[in-house]
Amino acid sequence: MDPLFKALSLFRRRRYEACANVCSEYLEKNPYDQAFWTLKMRCLSQQVYVDDLEADEEGIAELLMDENTIAQVARPGTSLKTAAVIAAKTPGTSLSIRPVMQTGRPITGMLRPGTHGRPGTMEHALKTPRTAKTARPMTSSSGRFVRLGTASMLSQRDGPFINVARLNIRKYATICGVSKPLFEYILFVENDVRHALDLAAESTQFHQFKDWWWKLSLGKCYYKIGMLRDAENQIRSALKHNECTVDAFLWLGKVYIRMDQPLAALEVYRNGLDKFPGETFLMTYAARIHEALAEMDESIKLYKDVLRHDAINVEAIACIAMNHFYNDQPEIALRYYRRILQMGTCNAELYNNIGLCCYYSQQFDMTITCFERALMYSDSDETTADIWYNLAHIVLGAGDRQLAILCNRLALVSNNEHPEAYNNLGVIEMSKQNLTTSNIQQTKSFFQAAGANGKHLYEPHYNLALIGEKSGHYDFCYQNIKKALELYPTHYSANELFNRIKKLYESV
Amino acid sequence: MTNELKNKESYNWLYHLHYIRGEFETCEKQIQKHNAKSEYASYLIGLIKLRQSDVKGAITEFTSIKSNETTYVKAIARCLMLLGRHSNVCELIRESGLKLSPNDWQLWHILGTAYMHLGQISLAKDAFQHSLQATNQIEPFLLLSQCHLIESDTKSAIFVIRRATELSPNDATLNTKLGLLLFANGMSAKGVDKLMQLSHLSANSPGNLSLALAVGSVLQEIKMDIDGALYRYKMANNFESPCLWNNVAICFASRKKFVAAVSCLKRALYLNTLDWKINYNLGLLNLQLRQFASAFHYLKTAATLSNGLPNVFSLLAICLENLEDDTNARQAHITATKSPHGAFPLPLLNYAIYLHTTDMDRDLAIELLMEYEQCWLKRRANIDFDENMIKTATKLAQALNLSSHMAWTKEPPTHHAIANSINDGHADSENKGNTIKEENQADC
Numbered sequence: 013m014d015p016l017f018k019a020l021s022l023f024r025r026r027r028y029e030a031c032a033n034v035c036s037e038y039l040e041k042n043p044y045d046q047a048f049w050t051l052k053m054r055c056l057s058q059q060v061y062v063d064d065l066e067a068d069e070e071g072i073a074e075l076l077m078d079e080n081t082i083a084q085v086a087r088p089g090t091s092l093k094t095a096a097v098i099a100a101k102t103p104g105t106s107l108s109i110r111p112v113m114q115t116g117r118p119i120t121g122m123l124r125p126g127t128h129g130r131p132g133t134m135e136h137a138l139k140t141p142r143t144a145k146t147a148r149p150m151t152s153s154s155g156r157f158v159r160l161g162t163a164s165m166l167s168q169r170d171g172p173f174i175n176v177a178r179l180n181i182r183k184y185a186t187i188c189g190v191s192k193p194l195f196e197y198i199l200f201v202e203n204d205v206r207h208a209l210d211l212a213a214e215s216t217q218f219h220q221f222k223d224w225w226w227k228l229s230l231g232k233c234y235y236k237i238g239m240l241r242d243a244e245n246q247i248r249s250a251l252k253h254n255e256c257t258v259d260a261f262l263w264l265g266k267v268y269i270r271m272d273q274p275l276a277a278l279e280v281y282r283n284g285l286d287k288f289p290g291e292t293f294l295m296t297y298a299a300r301i302h303e304a305l306a307e308m309d310e311s312i313k314l315y316k317d318v319l320r321h322d323a324i325n326v327e328a329i330a331c332i333a334m335n336h337f338y339n340d341q342p343e344i345a346l347r348y349y350r351r352i353l354q355m356g357t358c359n360a361e362l363y364n365n366i367g368l369c370c371y372y373s374q375q376f377d378m379t380i381t382c383f384e385r386a387l388m389y390s391d392s393d394e395t396t397a398d399i400w401y402n403l404a405h406i407v408l409g410a411g412d413r414q415l416a417i418l419c420n421r422l423a424l425v426s427n428n429e430h431p432e433a434y435n436n437l438g439v440i441e442m443s444k445q446n447l448t449t450s451n452i453q454q455t456k457s458f459f460q461a462a463g464a465n466g467k468h469l470y471e472p473h474y475n476l477a478l479i480g481e482k483s484g485h486y487d488f489c490y491q492n493i494k495k496a497l498e499l500y501p502t503h504y505s506a507n508e509l510f511n512r513i514k515k516l517y518e519s520v
Numbered sequence: 521m522t523n524e525l526k527n528k529e530s531y532n533w534l535y536h537l538h539y540i541r542g543e544f545e546t547c548e549k550q551i552q553k554h555n556a557k558s559e560y561a562s563y564l565i566g567l568i569k570l571r572q573s574d575v576k577g578a579i580t581e582f583t584s585i586k587s588n589e590t591t592y593v594k595a596i597a598r599c600l601m602l603l604g605r606h607s608n609v610c611e612l613i614r615e616s617g618l619k620l621s622p623n624d625w626q627l628w629h630i631l632g633t634a635y636m637h638l639g640q641i642s643l644a645k646d647a648f649q650h651s652l653q654a655t656n657q658i659e660p661f662l663l664l665s666q667c668h669l670i671e672s673d674t675k676s677a678i679f680v681i682r683r684a685t686e687l688s689p690n691d692a693t694l695n696t697k698l699g700l701l702l703f704a705n706g707m708s709a710k711g712v713d714k715l716m717q718l719s720h721l722s723a724n725s726p727g728n729l730s731l732a733l734a735v736g737s738v739l740q741e742i743k744m745d746i747d748g749a750l751y752r753y754k755m756a757n758n759f760e761s762p763c764l765w766n767n768v769a770i771c772f773a774s775r776k777k778f779v780a781a782v783s784c785l786k787r788a789l790y791l792n793t794l795d796w797k798i799n800y801n802l803g804l805l806n807l808q809l810r811q812f813a814s815a816f817h818y819l820k821t822a823a824t825l826s827n828g829l830p831n832v833f834s835l836l837a838i839c840l841e842n843l844e845d846d847t848n849a850r851q852a853h854i855t856a857t858k859s860p861h862g863a864f865p866l867p868l869l870n871y872a873i874y875l876h877t878t879d880m881d882r883d884l885a886i887e888l889l890m891e892y893e894q895c896w897l898k899r900r901a902n903i904d905f906d907e908n909m910i911k912t913a914t915k916l917a918q919a920l921n922l923s924s925h926m927a928w929t930k931e932p933p934t935h936h937a938i939a940n941s942i943n944d945g946h947a948d949s950e951n952k953g954n955t956i957k958e959e960n961q962a963d964c
Contacts, residue, residue: 108760108791109759109760109787109790109791340783340786340787372786372790374811374814374817376813376814376817405793408793408794409789409793409821410817410820410821411799411820411821411822411823411824411825412824439794443794445827480604483604483637484601484604484606484633484634484637485603485604486601486602486603486604487573487575487602487603487604488604490573490602491573494573503760504729504758504760504761505760505761516598516601516602517570517571517573517602518571519598
């Protein structure tokens, strides 16, 4: 059989390793065969190909040494980075009803890259990656991408397939069939953004700036090395070509999100939807931004649109379910979650959510079973802690304080930084009858632990302030109430307390 | 050159000007520039530090002042109070403050507050009385009434607050407090009047939660003006208070909109899981909607959280009756009638009805009905006895052939005409749901 035909057939059947072997064999005989060379490059890049649109985590260095910031203090509703003060427009987004993530944004229905913490200060940022749980890469060029590069090297017996540093990029840029696979190879396998950028720049010049693919690739490279304005220019010029695909809109949106201009990103997605009506990716991305800006109604509308076009989109279902749950419709949320379950997803978080929905829609018999399932499926300590924490809530709902304390303690066993569990332990301790001094000291230390671990929670500070006022430690109370109000400026009782204490300071 | 030769204290007017304009930084800068060490400069720096909430810094500034004047002693005492060192406050004021000026109301006031936190209520009361001899400010009044309340001497508390309202008749919080005290302590008519008067004064001012709750619950319970109450609650413009949601739910329930009521109560419960009243109301509504398992769950929670109030147990028993768990229902009835909280009329009646319907023990039922009568005789003026309950009791008495002996039948004979089945009324009870205090803890 013709080896090229065989290799192509293997490639088409997605048996990349076998295909690469065939190619290597033939290349040993004839190192200058471009067909085999290209095919092997494509094999190797296919093996490690990731959807780089989604799998992308912002590193600390990019975050804190950000030169693209336009304003230190952005106007409300125009930034994703400034302290997220959510105006409680509707009960559904109020802080006392819908909890927030570490970023201070309303909790979302699905975990994605970037929903995890966005550290506020350098100090906090440097402290965070030390803990085992929030492994955030120091910069995005290290971490996961380097790992991808080294993993691909291992599968090769005799050194790297192409020595990129010695490649004559200008020559290969002119060979149309080779340049694109070569670009992907350099970007995905070698993860060498600088050379990929060189190649893309040469190629786009060679094509006299008429090929949108190269412009988009150039934009991606610029994005990866953090030159966001150049990336924006390239992708914008790619978008001028009529045959440009959805990808370009998504990338441009991503660039704007990195520049912290959510409204510009929304505009891009809207334009994209004009050109590609019904494109679910564009809608999903826009919905995510609305959600992060606490505009739940718009977000849910978009997610519902997504479901109209793509009825099995897990993210949309999960987010809609979450919204229903926090808007006092646990029954409807339950139906959405059940739909996800029917689609074959089966994990601890899902069972946990179903358990909560069952509990709040008064189907008590199902609740415990669901949580048992969730504990069974749970594979990370964080999730286990959350499940125990929820169980503590349910037990408290049945009036059993002792068991609630135990559940909260179990949550702390799994994750000894669980701030909500600390807070609730404090609240339960406070609600005991015949409080003694040691009870109060215990409560205080619980709340202090909660406040130290959960920078995004206002409750521990408020509770501490209450204790301070009751025991006459007004200074302590004042410091805490100020912190609570920073996190949640419209909390009614906190404001009342603040005004009472402030009077004492000003009456001197 | 001439400037520097001048007396340093001649700049005091400048510092004062900066300070009262709120230009704290400029003020500090000026003081540093002139290197002023005068009393007034230190005092101002202390005040500025206090405004920037640095109490310890302020206290060192104030203590660095050598001269012994009431103003400075007062400032130090206040700082100590802010830091929570109450015994030091008492010492300082008694040793030096009161010797300097024995009639300063502020000193007495601070002393009283410190005693209050130390738990020496009688001394605190004394201090506030002293303070009130020298002033007409309302703060001592408020704290004095609080002292009375701690000693559960409500009459004196009401008296004190009333005197305060005479002095400042337009203070909304003061008036709300008076109204609530009157309302809660047997003078409900006066309290209602007071609150209604207040509500007219502040009819359209949004955002006062405690007033809205007070006026709203008066409207819905006593004046039966559900629309007015709902309007009040809406004006409070606050959707984070569990009490508010609870009261809104009761409004809906009294209009027979049970679904809305249940969802309001659920939100209230979400906001405060540890309140037994919300659980109780939710149990009651579920009982009405014949969702007995749910009702059982909520009532059980209410029973544990309220430490076994008889009314809760009584409802729990009815719930168990409907779930056909006879032994436990009986047990719950017995617990409800024999609770350490004293005799409540509703559990007695419910138990009697239970005994009658199950044909178990006629003598015991009669005995219970007698006990119920005793309750009625003792507390007939109370709102505990509404018409429905009397009706039901009458029907039961008729069924037991005792109707002519009951005490209430001898008074205005209005309820005799009704002769339906006995069972229909026995599940209802008053909606105990109007808490006026704010909740203590934020659950998350």
